Amino acid sequence: MSLIQPTQIPFDDTRLATARAELLPALRAFLPEDAILARQEEVSPYECDGLSAYRQLPLLVVLPRTVEEVQRILRLCHEREVPVVARGAGTGLSGGALPLCDGIVLSLARFNRILDLNPDARTARVQPGVRNLAITEAASAHGLYYAPDPSSQIACTIGGNVAENSGGVHCLKYGLTVHNVLAVTVVTMAGELVELGSAALDSAGYDLLALYIGSEGMLGVTVEVTVKLMPVPERAQALLAAYDDVEKAGRAVGDIIAAGVIPAGLEMMDGPAIQAAEAFVHAGYPTDAAAILICELDGTNQEVSEQVMRVRELLLASGATEVRTSKDDAERLRFWKGRKAAFPAVGRLSPDYYCMDGTIPRRALPEVLRRTAELSEEYGLRVANVFHAGDGNLHPLILFDANRPGELERTEELGGRLLELCVEVGGTITGEHGVGIEKINQMCVQFSPEELRQFHAVKAAFDSKGLLNPGKGIPTPRRCSEYRQLPDRQHAHSH
Numbered sequence: 001m002s003l004i005q006p007t008q009i010p011f012d013d014t015r016l017a018t019a020r021a022e023l024l025p026a027l028r029a030f031l032p033e034d035a036i037l038a039r040q041e042e043v044s045p046y047e048c049d050g051l052s053a054y055r056q057l058p059l060l061v062v063l064p065r066t067v068e069e070v071q072r073i074l075r076l077c078h079e080r081e082v083p084v085v086a087r088g089a090g091t092g093l094s095g096g097a098l099p100l101c102d103g104i105v106l107s108l109a110r111f112n113r114i115l116d117l118n119p120d121a122r123t124a125r126v127q128p129g130v131r132n133l134a135i136t137e138a139a140s141a142h143g144l145y146y147a148p149d150p151s152s153q154i155a156c157t158i159g160g161n162v163a164e165n166s167g168g169v170h171c172l173k174y175g176l177t178v179h180n181v182l183a184v185t186v187v188t189m190a191g192e193l194v195e196l197g198s199a200a201l202d203s204a205g206y207d208l209l210a211l212y213i214g215s216e217g218m219l220g221v222t223v224e225v226t227v228k229l230m231p232v233p234e235r236a237q238a239l240l241a242a243y244d245d246v247e248k249a250g251r252a253v254g255d256i257i258a259a260g261v262i263p264a265g266l267e268m269m270d271g272p273a274i275q276a277a278e279a280f281v282h283a284g285y286p287t288d289a290a291a292i293l294i295c296e297l298d299g300t301n302q303e304v305s306e307q308v309m310r311v312r313e314l315l316l317a318s319g320a321t322e323v324r325t326s327k328d329d330a331e332r333l334r335f336w337k338g339r340k341a342a343f344p345a346v347g348r349l350s351p352d353y354y355c356m357d358g359t360i361p362r363r364a365l366p367e368v369l370r371r372t373a374e375l376s377e378e379y380g381l382r383v384a385n386v387f388h389a390g391d392g393n394l395h396p397l398i399l400f401d402a403n404r405p406g407e408l409e410r411t412e413e414l415g416g417r418l419l420e421l422c423v424e425v426g427g428t429i430t431g432e433h434g435v436g437i438e439k440i441n442q443m444c445v446q447f448s449p450e451e452l453r454q455f456h457a458v459k460a461a462f463d464s465k466g467l468l469n470p471g472k473g474i475p476t477p478r479r480c481s482e483y484r485q486l487p488d489r490q491h492a493h494s495h
């Protein structure tokens with residue numbers, strides 16, 4: 001039984017067609033014609049995000065250009081009780097931007113300007129539809145960059161990053177989105193404009209900025225973001241270590257951090273991921289290895305020289321069969337080339353893949369990798385692992401074929417078991433991709449009913465009618481009780 005997959009409602013359903021016809025004139029009263037998409041062929045590109053197993057056509061799509069337009073859209077929807085799903089680039093992997101059949105999609109694609117870049121204060125004020133990489137491209141002229149670097153950074157937007165509290169390779173040392181955003185301007189569902197955070201280190205009252213970052217488009221619509229910029233380090237160097245055993249590689253990760261070294265990035269790929277990446281981009285990876293670690297160190301020349309020597313010793317002591325050190329920037333980038341292309345590379349191995357995202361304490365890495373292999377065997381589904389090892393942020397990629405009857409359901413179930421394994425070893429069901437629709441059942445495993453009540457209370461404080469991205473992120477008590485009663489979930493309990 002799948003509790004996740006919603007039934008798709010047809011676009012021309014009579015009730016929806018009536019609702020669409022009623023809403024359109026009210027939107028046309030203040031939006032130009034090109035800001036409203038109302039035909040099936042126009043809205044179909046918005047039917048899913050990066051989690052394409054789940055699809056639903058929205059009632060309408062709106063593409064406002066100004067903050068005032070966003071306010072008017074939200075006020076109107078608030079008054080008429082129409083649900084709203086905000087959307088950036090649609091690269092999310094947990095179904096966060098999945099539309100609702102009776103709701104509108106509010107695309108921030110036209111909010112794509114960098115409003116101000118201040119090299120002295122090392123900040124940039126940007127609109128939410130600006131791509132993550134575009135911030136670094138603009139800042140590079142001043143020797144600065146924006147640190148959080150999701151693998152999707154060429155496409156994903158800063159508004160989406162704020163909603164998901166996105167991470168990336170460099171977050172081990174430089175933090176997630178929440179550590180790199182100073183302020184956001186938000187329109188609430190009732191159409192009010194509020195500013196959260198400031199340039200100051202601390203602010204009075206509750207830290208609403210921290211609460212808002214990672215709230216998955218459920219508390220407000222971001223219309224402006226102020227980010228911190230970092231100076232580009234003097235030097236960066238990477239090591240690539242090969243292992244004949246995945247668990248040894250897992251242990252090496254803990255050894256590096258325990259030695260007091262904080263790498264700029266510490267990533268791991270297992271055999272299937274190495275082979276797929278090598279076949280795809282020819283990065284020169286050792287294809288006979290059971291696992292590789294890529295460890296990047298950055299800082300001043302002296303710091304990097306010392307740390308490279310220290311990490312090399314640690315890697316060899318942990319049983320690496322080969323350790324390479326990048327001789328120049330071209331080689332460093334080659335080490336990363338396969339890692340950066342790993343998702344699409346693994347995507348070539350089977351008709352479909354499902355990318356999970358959970359976080360565990362680093363010490364549990366060897367055990368979780370072993371049990372992942374056991375579960376992969378039990379379900380008869382191949383799993384490739386490529387992940388932010390330094391953060392303990394796993395990304396098991398389950399390979400499947402959606403055209404084979406029952407395989408998507410088995411994949412979902414295996415994904416759920418892997419997330420619950422993360423909770424069992426003291427971790428959490430999400431690292432950086434959010435809960436969305438994908439992990440909503442596992443929220444019932446991670447949190448108690450009392451804790452979930454607090455989540456609902458926060459949601460209600462921002463969005464009293466529950467119209468912003470409803471059905472995502474926080475399960476209802478009823479959903480949890482149904483999930484807990486599923487026969488193979490009788491063992492599951494919170495914490």
Ligand SMILES: Cc1cc2nc3c(=O)[nH]c(=O)nc-3n(C[C@H](O)[C@H](O)[C@H](O)COP(=O)(O)OP(=O)(O)OC[C@H]3O[C@@H](n4cnc5c(N)ncnc54)[C@H](O)[C@@H]3O)c2cc1C
Nearest residue numbers: 088089090091092096151157159160163166167217222432
């Ligand atoms: C190949 C690939 C690699 C990836 N690698 C990483 C990675 O390394 N690290 C990582 O963290 N993620 C990664 N992701 C996931 C994804 O790119 C991130 O979650 C990203 O932040 C989503 O941004 P987006 O603009 O595409 O948002 P969308 O997918 O459009 O939306 C995501 C969520 O944000 C909300 N939202 C979007 N814009 C706004 C706004 N202005 N106001 C309020 N809510 C809003 C939506 O409602 C939705 O809930 C990857 C995805 C892919 C496809």
